[in-house]
Amino acid sequence: MSAQQQFFEALLDPGQAPPAGLSAWNASDPATRFAVYRNNVLVSLIDALADSYPVTQELVGEEFFRAMARLFVRAEPPRSPLLAFYGEALAGFIERFPPAASLPYLADVARLEMLRVRAYHAADAGQLPAGAIAQALADAETLPDLRVGLHPALRLLRSPYAVVSLWAAHQGIAEISAVDPYQPENALLLRPHLDVELIRLDPGAGAFVAHLLNGETLGSSVEQVSLAHGDFDLGGILALLIRARAITSITTAREEHR
Amino acid sequence: MMIADPRVPPGGGASGPRQARLPARAGIGLKPEHFRQIVDTWPNLGFFEVHAENYLVDGGPFHHYLGRIREHYPLSMHGVGLSIGGESALDEAHLDRLAALLERYAPQSFSEHLAWASHGGVFVNDLLPLPYTAPTLQRVCEHVDQVQTRLRRTILLENPATYVEFAASTMAETDFITEVVRRSGCGLLLDVNNVHVSCINHHRDSYAYLRALPLAAVGEIHLAGFATQHDAAGDPLLIDSHGAPVAQAVWDLYAYALDRVGPVATLIERDSDLPSLDVLVAEAAHADSLLGVHAGSAASADRRPDARPQPCPPGAPELAA
Numbered sequence: 341m342s343a344q345q346q347f348f349e350a351l352l353d354p355g356q357a358p359p360a361g362l363s364a365w366n367a368s369d370p371a372t373r374f375a376v377y378r379n380n381v382l383v384s385l386i387d388a389l390a391d392s393y394p395v396t397q398e399l400v401g402e403e404f405f406r407a408m409a410r411l412f413v414r415a416e417p418p419r420s421p422l423l424a425f426y427g428e429a430l431a432g433f434i435e436r437f438p439p440a441a442s443l444p445y446l447a448d449v450a451r452l453e454m455l456r457v458r459a460y461h462a463a464d465a466g467q468l469p470a471g472a473i474a475q476a477l478a479d480a481e482t483l484p485d486l487r488v489g490l491h492p493a494l495r496l497l498r499s500p501y502a503v504v505s506l507w508a509a510h511q512g513i514a515e516i517s518a519v520d521p522y523q524p525e526n527a528l529l530l531r532p533h534l535d536v537e538l539i540r541l542d543p544g545a546g547a548f549v550a551h552l553l554n555g556e557t558l559g560s561s562v563e564q565v566s567l568a569h570g571d572f573d574l575g576g577i578l579a580l581l582i583r584a585r586a587i588t589s590i591t592t593a594r595e596e597h598r
Numbered sequence: 599m600m601i602a603d604p605r606v607p608p609g610g611g612a613s614g615p616r617q618a619r620l621p622a623r624a625g626i627g628l629k630p631e632h633f634r635q636i637v638d639t640w641p642n643l644g645f646f647e648v649h650a651e652n653y654l655v656d657g658g659p660f661h662h663y664l665g666r667i668r669e670h671y672p673l674s675m676h677g678v679g680l681s682i683g684g685e686s687a688l689d690e691a692h693l694d695r696l697a698a699l700l701e702r703y704a705p706q707s708f709s710e711h712l713a714w715a716s717h718g719g720v721f722v723n724d725l726l727p728l729p730y731t732a733p734t735l736q737r738v739c740e741h742v743d744q745v746q747t748r749l750r751r752t753i754l755l756e757n758p759a760t761y762v763e764f765a766a767s768t769m770a771e772t773d774f775i776t777e778v779v780r781r782s783g784c785g786l787l788l789d790v791n792n793v794h795v796s797c798i799n800h801h802r803d804s805y806a807y808l809r810a811l812p813l814a815a816v817g818e819i820h821l822a823g824f825a826t827q828h829d830a831a832g833d834p835l836l837i838d839s840h841g842a843p844v845a846q847a848v849w850d851l852y853a854y855a856l857d858r859v860g861p862v863a864t865l866i867e868r869d870s871d872l873p874s875l876d877v878l879v880a881e882a883a884h885a886d887s888l889l890g891v892h893a894g895s896a897a898s899a900d901r902r903p904d905a906r907p908q909p910c911p912p913g914a915p916e917l918a919a
Contacts, residue, residue, distance in 0.1 A: 343729065344728070363762070367831075369829075420721060421689075462657055464661070
């Protein structure tokens with residue numbers, strides 16, 4: 341085993357002795373010095389997770405979160421020097437983490453927080469001008485065949501838990517005691533300009549956006565959603581997407597409005 | 599890959615036209631917490647520095663603000679993820695991403711570390727030490743060569759802050775760095791705080807250490823704060839924390855370095871316990887005063903505090919002196 345391999349393995353495994361061959365001018369035990377590297381690695385990566393998952397941390401408390409993050413870092417260290425999206429696997433880790441089992445919604449809150457990070461750093465794209473959207477939607481004959489292109493920052497999370505309300509309660513926007521975490525909610529993330537907005541959609545609108553993200557036509561999307569949600573409001577969700585500058589293209593097989 | 603013979607000194611350029619250079623002024627690290635205040639107030643600073651890896655995202659506020667700020671200031675890009683001292687092969691995809699980022703923002707400088715940070719595909723987000731031997735020298739030179747070839751520019755390599763030494767080392771750190779600079783033609787990012795930290799940690803004379811570095815190759819200086827711990831024998835062990843103001847001992851060593859190097863771009867590095875923008879700008883002003891930059895002097899005529907800084911269009915950077 342190379343010296344670097346030894347150094348690397350001892351970094352993430354607290355049970356291992358420091359690598360052989362370390363020295364200090366005063367012949368002091370190199371374990372204390374090596375511990376600085378162990379600590380730098382762990383603390384910086386735990387801090388990176390805490391930055392991405394503030395609400396998850398608040399839900400379980402800092403001590404629990406950092407203990408869990410420490411185990412996560414050792415199980416799933418970063419595979420890339422781009423740390424912005426480090427911890428994408430944390431939600432799955434939480435689902436398999438027995439001490440967190442009493443908070444079944446915790447994993448979805450973590451999913452929502454990583455989607456916020458994704459939305460924040462997603463590619464920029466210009467919206468389709470309102471006039472072009474109106475024009476494209478005006479022709480009843482072509483309407484069902486249209487495909488609506490959505491902004492790269494748009495993200496959707498359809499959760500069996502009240503993730504939007506939980507998140508809002510931790511921003512001081514809503515009262516946490518009034519939140520029933522076991523109510524299903526659809527979270528829509530948008531970035532109309534520089535800030536990420538989080539909006540709760542009703543079930544029909546959530547299903548509709550999911551169909552659009554799937555690349556389905558307007559006609560097919562509306563048909564499927566209307567079957568399951570009699571109160572689906574197509575005008576309402578389209579207005580919301582237009583206001584949030586989230587529609588970037590409307591195309592048919594025959595022509596392209598851009 | 600062959601190791602090149604000694605090349606033209608840095609700044610003279612290893613290939614083709616002379617390379618851009620940061621101004622001999624003080625700058626600070628660009629932090630998202632300060633984005634809005636910077637574009638609202640355009641503080642009087644010589645340049646900004648960013649960690650390149652933070653900007654390898656597709657879009658959003660980071661690119662929005664960096665684009666605006668780049669129109670007003672020279673830019674230094676500082677990599678933390680290439681793992682030049684690693685025994686693994688360099689990550690080609692990462693090099694490609696960096697090349698595209700440099701193309702986009704045309705920074706006056708790109709720098710990296712004499713350290714490793716990745717092993718076997720895992721990135722540990724720390725700058726780890728390496729033994730100084732003939733094989734590690736060969737590997738570092740090959741990696742610097744590969745980076746400079748791919749990025750089509752000479753880079754600056756930063757001297758490390760370390761907490762351990764290796765029994766296997768056969769060369770002094772300063773000799774190792776001197777050889778890397780001589781063979782690869784790269785420049786030196788002289789981190790004065792790292793000199794102080796490492797010299798306390800390894801019981802060396804920081805002034806002698808500094809004199810033994812290839813000072814003619816210095817293209818930028820870093821200044822930062824450290825934290826103090828103790829090793830198993832109770833001797834001080836300084837931690838390169840970037841979480842405190844620059845210490846007086848480091849300012850003194852900086853002044854000594856400036857006497858030998860001459861005025862050179864100087865970064866106030868702060869990555870944790872981030873203070874307000876004004877505090878960092880004031881620390882930069884102190885560095886400027888040691889650099890001989892005075893408000894209203896010729897050197898800062900275009901950077902009067904009450905004047906909007908002159909645009910510095912990307913693609914038209916100043917040439918090396």
